[in-house]
Amino acid sequence: MTRRWTARELLDLVLDAGSLESWDAPVDTSGHPDDYRAVLAAAAEKAGTDESVLTGRGTVRGRPVVVVANEFRFLGGSIGRAAAQRIAAAVRRATAERLPVLATTASGGTRMQEGTPAFLQMVEISRAVMAHRDAGLPYLVYLRHPTTGGVYASWGSLGHLTVAEPGALIGFLGPRVVEALTGTALPDGVQSAENLAAKGVIDGVVAPEHLPALVERALAVLVDPPAPSGLPRRRGEPSGTTSAWDSVRRTRAEDRVGVRDLLRYGASGTVRLSGTDEGERDESMLVALTRLGGQPCVVVGQDRTRQSAAAPMGPAALRVARRAMGLAQELRLPLVAVVDTPGAELSRAAEEGALAGEIARCIAELTRMTVPTLSVILGQGCGGGALALLPAQTVLAAEHAWLSPLPPEGASVIVHGDTTHAAELAEAQHVRAVDLLAEGAVQHVVPERDDDTARDVAVAVAAECAAVLAAAGAAGTPG
Missing domain, CATH: 3.90.226.10 (2-enoyl-CoA Hydratase; Chain A, domain 1)
Structure with missing residues (x-):
């Protein structure tokens, strides 16, 4: 990996300049214990975001698209209840407004500080994504380094088109956890983006710099009306x-x-x-x-x-x-x-x-x-x-x-x-x-x-x- 892009950097790269309209309401942390609230505050200061996910509406070469973007610097991109609700709400709004969704992941999965209640939110996110797909609307996924756990096993694996960042680690569980639980390390490269593309799990490996062109081509097919044949x-x-x-x-x-x-x-x-x-x-x-x-x-x-x-x-x-x-x-x-x-x-x-x-x-x-x-x-x-x-x-x-x-x-x-x-x-x-x-x-x-x-x-x-x-x-x- 030569560079780890932040969520905002990636959105600035893919979306037309100045087109992003945030859909994120302020996060209410008042119901959490004081020590966890302190953890969240420190994470927000480190990441420069209020949660591990940013959502909103923007355009790609003038075509509207809804974005859901993980921020790994916020507690490893982990998904707690607030982040999960933010994702599901954005996808449901995209469905209601009949807009395509581009989701980009970089996460270790469920937020352990919130345990099972957060874990169960992966079902709600998946329900929203599948309702979007059932409405005939595109759902595109860009997997970034690293993407593991419940994120990969839910909304990260439901794309019509799924591509990944070069060299990204992508897997059901991270290699350190796998080795700790099984006593055996996975062979090198098994969880690499390149290996998953070779095995037909994802559609390809695409550098971030080439992602805007890919999204534009995909949306041109998926949302533009037919044109006269030349x-x-x-x-x-x-x-x-x-x-x-x-x-x-x-x-x-x-x-x-x-x-x-x-x-x-x-x-x-x-x-x-x-x-x-x-x-x-x-x-x-x-x-x-x-x-x-x-x-x-x-x-x-x-x-x-x-x-x-x-x-x-x-x-x-x-x-x-x-x-x-x-x-x-x-x-x-x-x-x-x-x-x-x-x-x-x-x-x-x-x-x-x-x-x-x-x-x-x-x-x-x-x-x-x-x-x-x-x-x-x-x-x-x-x-x-x-x-x-x-x-x-x-x-x-x-x-x-x-x-x-x-x-x-x-x-x-x-x-x-x-x-x-x-x-x-x-x-x-x-x-x-x-x-x-x-x-x-x-x-x-x-x-x-x-x-x-x-x-x-x-x-x-x-x-x-x-x-x-x-x-x-x-x-x-x-x-």
Whole structure:
């Protein structure tokens, strides 16, 4: 750690100059014993704050946001009853005024001088946060050094988007307490922000200096209205003359368009999320808050660049996808699901990790979502792993994308006992995008040209996505 930012310094950094309006009423300490009142007075003098939490309303690049900020210098950022009531009141007011909340923590947890009554306040804070989320309002969390105990185990772990300060110690209990209670020290680095990001517990590690830009991008997606698309829509119809096997081969080429290209060339203000936030991470599934052609949405996509025989798409990837579906539903944002996989993992670990069950749960989740949902078959659409992201209200496909229950080679083995009939089986099974269009499984096919680059296809697909999302918004699709 190179520097420990105070709550006020961080708020000055993130919020527009002069925009902070404090919501904090004076703290009444008259009911406390004299010795504890003396402790509180000394803490206030040391920290320059009247409690361990500051709350209020400010703006980030003109966008209103409610802030809840821990001050570690006030008794280690511990949460007593007054601090807890201040947090809950600020979150409830944010809900009533329909404002997003940015919470930043730096705390050892419950204030030991107040014991169980203070400890129980973590439930009240969590109740207020979840009511805020249930109202479809954003709750963003920035974990600072250190964040442990009841703070981390309640309002510090309930964010739609959660990032942490580089090098921050973050854990259920601080390492000194863990060692004292168990007699065993935790291995070095277990409770570091970097390790938690690598394990899919938090979304990333962000330096304080970069936090304002991240908050601005997130709020631009989460609170700004849709904007007109600046992407040119591709006119014309797909040729339909390419063989199924040629399409399969095209989607397997190294320079084939993927979900990363879709975001790079067709999206703006993208904020990547990582993992399930429950301790799993699979990079074959990408999740982002973004705008496709000006339309805010959650994108979840199978990343072709992160899938291989050595690193196939496993059950954790589908749990990542379900997190994205839950976020879209809760935040009232459209979901765009990108299908592009050679198939899900085939292994003992996948079977014991409930791969089939996760496919089923993804399908079930998509079919019951009430926000606009759009599935894009961008490349390979192989097996149950592809089906998991398919059943949206609208389905688009790039012209050379395809969908089949098995790779053509696998279908050939089942039918003919060898792989040499793969091309024939691909044709017979009607796997092409144009075949899916004829069957009614796809509503629109985006034409591809022989001289297209990945960028060209990405822009064309993104423009079509933007048009679908805009039409859904204009039609008042539930959400």
